[in-house]
Amino acid sequence: xxxxxxxxxxxxxKVKLALHALSRMDxxxxxxxxxxxxxxxxxxxxxxxxxxxxxxxxxxxxxxxVILEYLDIMAGGSKLFPVGGQERVDVLIAASLADGIxxxxxxxxxxxRMRPEGMQVQSILDYxxxxxxxxxxxxxxxxxxxxxxxxxxxxxxxxxxxxxxxxLRELADWRAHAPxxxxxxxxxxxxxxxxxxxxxxxxxxxxxx
Numbered sequence: 001x002x003x004x005x006x007x008x009x010x011x012x013x014k015v016k017l018a019l020h021a022l023s024r025m026d027x028x029x030x031x032x033x034x035x036x037x038x039x040x041x042x043x044x045x046x047x048x049x050x051x052x053x054x055x056x057x058x059x060x061x062x063x064x065x066v067i068l069e070y071l072d073i074m075a076g077g078s079k080l081f082p083v084g085g086q087e088r089v090d091v092l093i094a095a096s097l098a099d100g101i102x103x104x105x106x107x108x109x110x111x112x113r114m115r116p117e118g119m120q121v122q123s124i125l126d127y128x129x130x131x132x133x134x135x136x137x138x139x140x141x142x143x144x145x146x147x148x149x150x151x152x153x154x155x156x157x158x159x160x161x162x163x164x165x166x167x168l169r170e171l172a173d174w175r176a177h178a179p180x181x182x183x184x185x186x187x188x189x190x191x192x193x194x195x196x197x198x199x200x201x202x203x204x205x206x207x208x209x
Contacts, residue, residue, distance in 0.1 A: 052067060069081065111125055
Protein backbone atom coordinates (compact mmCIF):
# COMPACT_ATOMS: atom_id res chain seq x y z
CA UNK A 1 0.00 0.00 0.00
CA UNK A 2 1.03 3.59 -0.65
CA UNK A 3 -0.21 6.49 1.46
CA UNK A 4 0.07 9.95 -0.06
CA UNK A 5 -0.02 12.58 2.68
CA UNK A 6 1.87 15.44 4.32
CA UNK A 7 3.33 15.62 7.80
CA UNK A 8 1.07 18.40 9.15
CA UNK A 9 -2.14 16.95 7.68
CA UNK A 10 -4.53 15.88 10.46
CA UNK A 11 -6.50 13.80 7.98
CA UNK A 12 -3.37 11.96 6.88
CA UNK A 13 -2.49 11.43 10.52
CA LYS A 14 -5.92 9.88 11.07
CA VAL A 15 -5.05 7.19 8.56
CA LYS A 16 -1.61 6.59 10.04
CA LEU A 17 -3.05 6.22 13.53
CA ALA A 18 -5.65 3.78 12.25
CA LEU A 19 -2.92 1.76 10.55
CA HIS A 20 -0.91 1.67 13.78
CA ALA A 21 -3.94 0.60 15.81
CA LEU A 22 -4.68 -2.18 13.32
CA SER A 23 -0.99 -3.26 13.25
CA ARG A 24 -0.67 -2.56 9.51
CA MET A 25 1.60 0.47 9.45
CA ASP A 26 4.58 -1.61 8.36
CA UNK A 27 2.66 -2.57 5.18
CA UNK A 28 2.46 1.02 3.97
CA UNK A 29 4.88 3.25 2.08
CA UNK A 30 4.24 6.84 3.15
CA UNK A 31 4.84 9.29 0.31
CA UNK A 32 5.26 12.96 1.24
CA UNK A 33 3.01 15.05 -0.98
CA UNK A 34 2.78 18.78 -1.70
CA UNK A 35 -0.81 19.45 -2.77
CA UNK A 36 0.17 22.81 -4.31
CA UNK A 37 2.30 21.16 -7.00
CA UNK A 38 0.47 20.28 -10.23
CA UNK A 39 2.31 17.18 -11.42
CA UNK A 40 2.37 14.90 -8.40
CA UNK A 41 1.58 11.21 -8.36
CA UNK A 42 -1.17 12.00 -5.86
CA UNK A 43 -3.02 14.13 -8.44
CA UNK A 44 -2.75 11.33 -10.94
CA UNK A 45 -4.27 8.90 -8.43
CA UNK A 46 -6.82 11.27 -6.87
CA UNK A 47 -8.49 13.73 -9.29
CA UNK A 48 -9.37 16.01 -6.36
CA UNK A 49 -5.68 16.38 -5.58
CA UNK A 50 -6.41 16.17 -1.86
CA UNK A 51 -4.69 14.15 0.82
CA UNK A 52 -4.67 11.53 2.12
CA UNK A 53 -4.92 9.05 -0.72
CA UNK A 54 -4.35 5.34 -0.11
CA UNK A 55 -3.39 3.25 -3.13
CA UNK A 56 -3.98 -0.49 -2.81
CA UNK A 57 -3.19 -2.81 -5.72
CA UNK A 58 -3.34 0.12 -8.10
CA UNK A 59 -6.70 1.40 -6.84
CA UNK A 60 -6.89 4.83 -5.20
CA UNK A 61 -9.06 5.17 -2.07
CA UNK A 62 -10.01 8.61 -0.73
CA UNK A 63 -10.88 10.57 1.47
CA UNK A 64 -9.81 9.78 5.07
CA UNK A 65 -13.32 8.66 6.11
CA VAL A 66 -13.49 6.18 3.25
CA ILE A 67 -9.94 4.99 3.90
CA LEU A 68 -10.80 4.23 7.54
CA GLU A 69 -13.92 2.35 6.42
CA TYR A 70 -11.78 0.32 4.01
CA LEU A 71 -9.18 -0.47 6.67
CA ASP A 72 -11.91 -1.53 9.08
CA ILE A 73 -13.47 -3.84 6.50
CA MET A 74 -10.07 -5.38 5.72
CA ALA A 75 -9.56 -5.95 9.47
CA GLY A 76 -12.82 -7.87 9.73
CA GLY A 77 -15.02 -4.97 10.79
CA SER A 78 -16.24 -3.55 14.12
CA LYS A 79 -12.83 -2.19 15.15
CA LEU A 80 -12.86 1.40 13.92
CA PHE A 81 -16.63 1.48 13.40
CA PRO A 82 -19.40 -0.50 15.12
CA VAL A 83 -21.17 -2.86 12.72
CA GLY A 84 -24.57 -1.22 12.94
CA GLY A 85 -27.36 0.23 15.02
CA GLN A 86 -27.33 3.36 17.14
CA GLU A 87 -23.77 2.70 18.30
CA ARG A 88 -22.53 3.00 14.72
CA VAL A 89 -24.59 6.14 14.14
CA ASP A 90 -23.14 7.70 17.29
CA VAL A 91 -19.57 6.98 16.18
CA LEU A 92 -20.26 8.36 12.70
CA ILE A 93 -21.69 11.57 14.17
CA ALA A 94 -18.73 11.98 16.52
CA ALA A 95 -16.30 11.28 13.67
CA SER A 96 -18.06 13.91 11.55
CA LEU A 97 -17.68 16.47 14.34
CA ALA A 98 -13.95 15.76 14.63
CA ASP A 99 -13.57 16.04 10.84
CA GLY A 100 -15.46 19.32 10.91
CA ILE A 101 -13.08 20.73 13.51
CA UNK A 102 -10.14 19.79 11.31
CA UNK A 103 -11.85 21.23 8.21
CA UNK A 104 -12.48 24.53 9.99
CA UNK A 105 -8.87 24.60 11.12
CA UNK A 106 -7.50 23.95 7.65
CA UNK A 107 -9.77 26.59 6.08
CA UNK A 108 -8.51 29.09 8.67
CA UNK A 109 -4.92 28.23 7.77
CA UNK A 110 -5.69 28.58 4.05
CA UNK A 111 -7.36 31.97 4.55
CA UNK A 112 -4.28 33.26 6.32
CA ARG A 113 -1.77 31.60 4.01
CA MET A 114 -3.28 31.91 0.53
CA ARG A 115 -4.25 35.58 0.56
CA PRO A 116 -1.73 38.43 0.42
CA GLU A 117 -0.82 40.03 3.75
CA GLY A 118 -3.66 42.21 4.98
CA MET A 119 -6.19 40.76 2.51
CA GLN A 120 -7.66 38.08 4.77
CA VAL A 121 -11.45 38.16 5.03
CA GLN A 122 -12.31 38.56 8.69
CA SER A 123 -15.86 37.28 8.27
CA ILE A 124 -14.48 33.97 6.98
CA LEU A 125 -12.06 33.68 9.89
CA ASP A 126 -14.86 34.49 12.35
CA TYR A 127 -17.12 31.90 10.72
CA UNK A 128 -14.54 29.15 11.08
CA UNK A 129 -13.70 30.23 14.64
CA UNK A 130 -17.38 29.96 15.50
CA UNK A 131 -17.42 26.36 14.28
CA UNK A 132 -14.43 25.54 16.45
CA UNK A 133 -15.83 27.16 19.57
CA UNK A 134 -19.31 25.62 19.22
CA UNK A 135 -17.81 22.20 18.59
CA UNK A 136 -15.56 22.45 21.63
CA UNK A 137 -18.47 23.48 23.84
CA UNK A 138 -20.48 20.52 22.55
CA UNK A 139 -17.60 18.17 23.35
CA UNK A 140 -17.29 19.62 26.83
CA UNK A 141 -21.01 19.11 27.40
CA UNK A 142 -20.66 15.45 26.41
CA UNK A 143 -17.94 14.90 29.07
CA UNK A 144 -16.02 12.66 26.68
CA UNK A 145 -13.40 10.28 28.09
CA UNK A 146 -11.05 7.70 26.59
CA UNK A 147 -11.06 4.10 27.83
CA UNK A 148 -10.65 1.94 24.71
CA UNK A 149 -7.03 1.00 25.34
CA UNK A 150 -5.03 0.17 22.23
CA UNK A 151 -8.03 0.08 19.88
CA UNK A 152 -9.66 3.50 19.44
CA UNK A 153 -12.66 3.94 17.20
CA UNK A 154 -12.65 6.27 14.20
CA UNK A 155 -14.21 9.15 16.13
CA UNK A 156 -11.61 8.96 18.89
CA UNK A 157 -8.78 8.90 16.36
CA UNK A 158 -10.26 11.95 14.65
CA UNK A 159 -10.69 13.85 17.89
CA UNK A 160 -7.09 13.22 18.96
CA UNK A 161 -5.89 14.50 15.59
CA UNK A 162 -8.17 17.54 15.84
CA UNK A 163 -6.88 18.45 19.30
CA UNK A 164 -3.26 18.23 18.22
CA UNK A 165 -3.92 20.16 15.00
CA UNK A 166 -5.47 23.01 16.96
CA UNK A 167 -2.28 23.22 18.99
CA LEU A 168 -0.03 22.89 15.94
CA ARG A 169 -1.71 25.80 14.14
CA GLU A 170 -2.70 27.75 17.28
CA LEU A 171 -6.31 27.77 16.11
CA ALA A 172 -8.34 27.84 19.30
CA ASP A 173 -7.87 27.76 23.04
CA TRP A 174 -9.50 24.37 23.41
CA ARG A 175 -8.37 24.09 27.03
CA ALA A 176 -10.57 27.09 27.90
CA HIS A 177 -13.63 25.88 25.98
CA ALA A 178 -13.31 22.15 26.72
CA PRO A 179 -10.94 21.49 29.63
CA UNK A 180 -12.08 17.87 29.92
CA UNK A 181 -10.39 17.14 26.59
CA UNK A 182 -7.04 17.23 28.37
CA UNK A 183 -8.03 14.06 30.22
CA UNK A 184 -9.16 12.50 26.94
CA UNK A 185 -5.97 13.25 25.04
CA UNK A 186 -3.76 12.24 27.99
CA UNK A 187 -5.41 8.81 28.19
CA UNK A 188 -5.41 8.43 24.40
CA UNK A 189 -1.71 9.30 24.09
CA UNK A 190 -0.77 6.85 26.84
CA UNK A 191 -2.69 3.96 25.27
CA UNK A 192 -2.82 4.16 21.48
CA UNK A 193 0.05 2.77 19.37
CA UNK A 194 1.61 5.30 17.04
CA UNK A 195 0.37 8.40 18.84
CA UNK A 196 3.84 9.79 19.49
CA UNK A 197 5.32 8.47 16.25
CA UNK A 198 2.71 10.36 14.19
CA UNK A 199 2.92 13.72 15.96
CA UNK A 200 3.50 16.50 13.41
CA UNK A 201 6.85 18.23 13.45
CA UNK A 202 6.86 21.49 15.38
CA UNK A 203 3.87 20.79 17.60
CA UNK A 204 4.20 22.51 21.01
CA UNK A 205 5.21 20.40 23.97
CA UNK A 206 2.53 19.11 26.33
CA UNK A 207 2.63 16.64 29.24
CA UNK A 208 1.06 13.84 27.15
CA UNK A 209 3.35 14.42 24.16
